[in-house]
Every structure is written in C-alpha cells, then in structure tokens.
Amino acid sequence: DDTGTMSAWAVFSMMGFYPDNATEPFYTFTTPIFDRITLRLNPDYYDNKVLEMEIVRPGKNARFIDKIVIDGKKFNGYRISHEQLSKAQKIVFYLKERNH
Numbered sequence: 001d002d003t004g005t006m007s008a009w010a011v012f013s014m015m016g017f018y019p020d021n022a023t024e025p026f027y028t029f030t031t032p033i034f035d036r037i038t039l040r041l042n043p044d045y046y047d048n049k050v051l052e053m054e055i056v057r058p059g060k061n062a063r064f065i066d067k068i069v070i071d072g073k074k075f076n077g078y079r080i081s082h083e084q085l086s087k088a089q090k091i092v093f094y095l096k097e098r099n100h
Contacts, residue, residue, distance in 0.1 A: 025082035
C-alpha cells in the first residue's frame with residue numbers, strides 16, 4: 001500500500017501538473033486529460049479563490065503541449081513553483097498534433 005501516493009499522482013497528472021520532487025515545492029506541466037478544470041482554493045491559505053485551467057486543441061489528435069499561457073502571458077518552460085501556481089488565476093494549455 002502506498003497510502004494514496006499513486007492515486008494523488010494520477011489526479012495531479014490528469015489535471016496537467018504534478019509535484020516532481022517531494023523535497024521541493026515545484027510542479028511539472030503535462031498534457032491535461034480534461035478540457036477544463038476549476039480548482040477552488042481555500043481562502044485561509046490562498047489569495048486567489050479559483051484557479052481555472054483549460055486546453056485549446058486544433059484537432060482531436062492534438063496531445064502535445066505547444067505553449068502554456070498563464071494569466072495572459074506565455075510561460076517559458078514546463079516547471080512551475082508552488083508560489084507561481086497558487087497566484088495564477090488561469091492557465092491555458094495550447095496543444096499541437098506533433099511533438100517537434
């Protein structure tokens with residue numbers, strides 16, 4: 001029994017990000033399974049009430065990340081800190097059909 005570790009990783013991954021190292025507050029982006037996700041954040045801990053994430057796909061076979069836009073600005077890279085993630089209000093994953 002892994003006390004829910006694999007289940008938690010699966011849920012994170014399906015949303016499009018997952019903690020990549022238990023000793024650091026960072027996440028790695030991956031292609032979300034869901035077209036749209038709304039996370040309601042606890043106001044006791046976070047200034048933002050909601051984090052919305054969505055994907056934009058040009059066709060049904062688009063499954064590779066082309067670019068990531070956070071709050072209207074292109075995000076460079078595929079790793080984000082917990083602080084950056086918790087301050088974001090909207091993350092948009094733009095997908096493409098080929099990974100090149």
